[in-house]
Amino acid sequence: SDDSEEMLETFLDAAARGDLSQVSTLLSNTPSLINQTGHSGWTALMLAARNGHHHVAEKLLLFGCDKFSVNSSSQTAYDIATFWGHRHIAGLLGRAADGCGRILPGADLHPHENYFSRETLDRQSGRRTDKVWLEAKQSDSETVYLLFSNLSPMVRTQQQDGSEAEVKDLLQKPSTVTIFLGIEKTKKSLSEEKNCSFPRSPNRDLLKLSEEEAGVVAQARSVLAWHSRYSFCPTCGGATKMEEGGYKRSCLNSECRSLQGVHNTCYPRVDPVVIMLVIHPDGNQCLLGRKKVFPVRMFSCLAGFVEPGETLEEAVRRETEEESGVTVGPVQYVSCQPWPMPSNLMIGCLAVAVSTDIKVDEKEIEEARWFPRQQVIDSLFRGDRSVFVIPPRQTIAHQLVRHWICMNSNL
Numbered sequence: 001s002d003d004s005e006e007m008l009e010t011f012l013d014a015a016a017r018g019d020l021s022q023v024s025t026l027l028s029n030t031p032s033l034i035n036q037t038g039h040s041g042w043t044a045l046m047l048a049a050r051n052g053h054h055h056v057a058e059k060l061l062l063f064g065c066d067k068f069s070v071n072s073s074s075q076t077a078y079d080i081a082t083f084w085g086h087r088h089i090a091g092l093l094g095r096a097a098d099g100c101g102r103i104l105p106g107a108d109l110h111p112h113e114n115y116f117s118r119e120t121l122d123r124q125s126g127r128r129t130d131k132v133w134l135e136a137k138q139s140d141s142e143t144v145y146l147l148f149s150n151l152s153p154m155v156r157t158q159q160q161d162g163s164e165a166e167v168k169d170l171l172q173k174p175s176t177v178t179i180f181l182g183i184e185k186t187k188k189s190l191s192e193e194k195n196c197s198f199p200r201s202p203n204r205d206l207l208k209l210s211e212e213e214a215g216v217v218a219q220a221r222s223v224l225a226w227h228s229r230y231s232f233c234p235t236c237g238g239a240t241k242m243e244e245g246g247y248k249r250s251c252l253n254s255e256c257r258s259l260q261g262v263h264n265t266c267y268p269r270v271d272p273v274v275i276m277l278v279i280h281p282d283g284n285q286c287l288l289g290r291k292k293v294f295p296v297r298m299f300s301c302l303a304g305f306v307e308p309g310e311t312l313e314e315a316v317r318r319e320t321e322e323e324s325g326v327t328v329g330p331v332q333y334v335s336c337q338p339w340p341m342p343s344n345l346m347i348g349c350l351a352v353a354v355s356t357d358i359k360v361d362e363k364e365i366e367e368a369r370w371f372p373r374q375q376v377i378d379s380l381f382r383g384d385r386s387v388f389v390i391p392p393r394q395t396i397a398h399q400l401v402r403h404w405i406c407m408n409s410n411l
């Protein structure tokens, strides 16, 4: 109608002029204006970007406008801001990984973060060979130590606090393994205390740390686990010594083959594991299984180690077939998670089934079932009153299920 056309024109004009209050008022009354286009397919965001109105652009983003839409010349708002030299707006529109949505069309527009994935440290791998620098850092009073005992992070309790002297003692002991983890990206992200730091949460449970602690604990635990399992040379069985800030073990036998060229036996190992949410061909059910060791009523995504000479897609197909008898077609990567028990990299995928009959591998899986979407939603949001229990949010299994649910409901 004429009225709505007029309103759109007023809205676009307000954005072009940088009239923040009028833009806000119109949007509050008529939210559907947000992605509407005027002359040559220009949106309000494009007009704000053209004229350098940062506040308006910010407001439009806050209201959830589509920053990837293009005008009749195939330009996005980001292109327009860049062309007209409004760098602050280009920065706003290009911020974070989703600025690549244009270049990687399939990319997740709302990248989420998995537990154990946050990198609070800059690993500074180039420094690992600099012995002088590493030694200086070790005795620097600003240096923070995370203490582990038998691969468990030590936690602080009220009575017992880690002291500088205790750390010094530990560093002297020949049995102590010291790993250089990196440099804090932002100061004080790990602990307010200097010199020795315990996870703040009074719990050794690896799934109960804060996000900041979890990433660095995962890194440390996996490297420590490697040292505890690979104390002898895998090539000749000889004794080894630790090098490069804990990121290498070299054989002490001068005849050993592992000293010629580069050998992966000398570096910390990572085991890739595919973990997949298999979706029914009808798009409305997903396949979950349970191992005997799971808590009652818990079902999770199927998973399995990638084997040598295998692609991720083949591993997803093989493990799904082995464990459930279901045949898988297309496979899509979603996100991954370091899993420090001891050193897996969980590679999360969505996969579409092309057959639906279930025949479980009883050695590994007790039961596998197709769960309808509604039951899955109930298990995510209604907890106890649901048909089954989903693994906790810290697992990528949980995040894959959540990803599928949100993806389908266009949230």
Ligand SMILES: NC(=O)C1=CN([C@@H]2O[C@H](COP(=O)(O)OP(=O)(O)OC[C@H]3O[C@@H](n4cnc5c(N)ncnc54)[C@H](O)[C@@H]3O)[C@@H](O)[C@H]2O)C=CC1
Residues within 6 Å of the ligand: 271, 273, 275, 300, 301, 302, 303, 304, 305, 319, 337, 339, 341, 344, 346, 364, 391, 395, 396, 397, 398
């Ligand atoms: N973060 C998460 O959400 C989840 C993490 N996981 C992790 O993934 C791992 C692998 O999943 P599974 O279903 O058990 O794998 P799987 O289906 O391949 O079966 C495990 C068996 O594979 C063999 N195997 C082959 N390569 C191995 C290797 N490099 N290390 C150890 N065993 C190997 C062993 O016989 C083992 O018992 C689990 O051990 C668990 O730690 C599993 C499910 C969810």
Ligand SMILES: [Mg+2]
Residues within 6 Å of the ligand: 302, 303, 304, 305, 319, 323, 364
């Ligand atoms: Mg498995």
Ligand SMILES: [Mg+2]
Residues within 6 Å of the ligand: 304, 305, 319
């Ligand atoms: Mg396997």
Ligand SMILES: [Mg+2]
Residues within 6 Å of the ligand: 303, 304, 305, 319, 322, 323, 364
């Ligand atoms: Mg398996």
Ligand SMILES: [Zn+2]
Residues within 6 Å of the ligand: 233, 234, 235, 236, 237, 238, 251, 252, 253, 256, 257, 258
């Ligand atoms: Zn050797």
